[in-house]
Amino acid sequence: MFNASEVQPSLVRRPVPPERLDFLSREILALKKSMNAVVLAHNYQVPEIQDVADFVGDSLGLSQQAAKTEADVIVFCGVHFMAETAKILNPSKKVILPDLDAGCSLEASCPAPKLKALQDTNPNFYTIAYINCSAEVKALSDCIVTSGNAVKIVEHAPKGRDLLFVPDENLGGWVMEQTGRPMTLWKGDCYVHVEWTHQAITRIRQQFPGAPVVAHPECPKAVRMLADEVCSTEKMVQWCRKTSAVDIIIATEAGMLHRLKKECPGKNFIPAPTDRCACNECRFMKMNTLEKLHACMQQGGPEVVLSPEIIARARRPIERMLEISALPMENAG
Ligand code: 13P
Ligand code: SF4
8 A cells, every 4th residue: 555654745846947948848849840749748747848748638638639649659748657548548659758757646556466356356346447547457447537537437337237446535435426326445545635634625715715615536525525616637627717716726736726827817726735734746746847858758768668468458448438438428327
């Protein structure tokens, strides 16, 4: 199981000096052309990476982009499991990422052999895996979900089966609340999102009484209950664009604020505080820097490598997710 005490606080990053930022950004754009590469970046990436990416989005949007890209090389700025997903969808393409060690506490909480042992206790399990898991876990699953489509996919799951949801207990709990479908939940969590507490959110609400709270479903139930909206990072952009509120409290990883400020000018985004500190940065997401992105494009690596057998087995549950996601709502249940 992932041990939160092993997580080092994120290092204070020194801002990239403007001349260096300009130089690296121009080089990256030139490399994209010469390599016929596409740069995909998650909403939690540092602003300077988001600004040179071809697409910035949530896990669902990134998988959809990876599935349809015609580029020869996919440069994935996110965490390792996201780059693996892109590789599974594009076995013949080269997928590179700035830092191979960019993991995820959820992925670490669910080793494939442990999942297999649990599955063996009940042949009627239908395994739904949050995309934040390894390729080996995806290969053992029936369908993948992201926070953006989990409710729809659970509603679509076969009725006579016992649903097993891995590895995020909080996302799974939220999906059960939304769908009314009971599920066995794996006991994993995101070490960033569990830092938010009922107390801390109550305090910031008192400071900004009119401001709605938008929280990611990886937050604990006590926080989700206080939120005006619980949704994936991409849906946060849509929700914040539509609301008439100007001040909005955001309970998710800090990188999201850059995207929100860009997409919703004139609004004031307040990062929800935690009880202990400003722990709202994912140290894994923040392993990627503009320097490392540049270096990985210049060197053509590190590269994601997966066995053809794992790719073949992990591909079907991801494709099933993409197919169900694309269904109109009334056909999805
Ligand atoms: P989204 O798919 O909502 O962007 O979430 C990914 C993630 O890792 C959240 O911690
Ligand atoms: Fe994993 Fe949490 Fe980081 Fe998302 S924010 S990549 S769930 S550790």
